[in-house]
Amino acid sequence: MPSPSDPIDTLLSAHGLRRTNAARRVLGWLLAHPDTSYTHAQLQAALAGEGDTTDSAVLDRVTLYRLIDRLTQVGLLLCRVDASRVRRYQAMPVGVHAMPHFECQSCHRDSPLATALQASTDDLERAAETALEALKALGYQGMSLDFAVRGVCADCATGKSNHHGQGAAA
Structure with missing residues (x-):
């Protein structure tokens, strides 16, 4: 488990979210790619390509949707809907x-x-x-x-x- 001084853990805690492996992975990925917005499917594919397969069951489609929704609700992610009505997510800088x-x-x-x-x-x-x-x-x-x-x-x-x-x- 990451140390209490881990910046991702700090962000999650400060926004009232649990510090799960899935939350760390998703927020960590988006913070590492701040100038890129991802659709749900693109984010799921990017995370699946990370290498650690032990979390693959944790990041199923529904879990990822729920996590993205929670991160967006607390202001850690920006959700944009493009002209084709496709939602894209990006880390929201503090x-x-x-x-x-x-x-x-x-x-x-x-x-x-x-x-x-x-x-x-x-x-x-x-x-x-x-x-x-x-x-x-x-x-x-x-x-x-x-x-x-x-x-x-x-x-x-x-x-x-x-x-x-x-x-x-x-």
């Missing part, structure tokens, strides 16, 4: 209120925009905080803000097909 991203309507690749919008990051964060504070004053709780730009990525617009079929963010 203290972040808005995670700008671009979703390609052609290849469905989900790309973070934090670097591209570096000059506007402070403005986006202030706008997100203002919106969340206004909603909180109205009684809304447990909120996060999804800033999505949808269109056609440069690769699809120019006919490059080196990433088609990936589906997850790069």
Whole structure:
């Protein structure tokens, strides 16, 4: 069992979650890949490819759905629904209120925009905080803000097909 000072255990405990092997694996994987969003199936495949088969029974499809749901409810994961109504999950950095991203309507690749919008990051964060504070004053709780730009990525617009079929963010 990991030490009490394990950062994943600390996060799980701080959010009122049990520190199970499954929770550690899922949160650990998503924190290790912060710029990538995964569908349930992509996350299940990624975790199955990790190597340790002793936890494979713990991470069956239903268990993973429930765990993702709990992690999302407490704010450790961000859940986005793309234009095709597919849910994608990504680690939610502590203290972040808005995670700008671009979703390609052609290849469905989900790309973070934090670097591209570096000059506007402070403005986006202030706008997100203002919106969340206004909603909180109205009684809304447990909120996060999804800033999505949808269109056609440069690769699809120019006919490059080196990433088609990936589906997850790069």
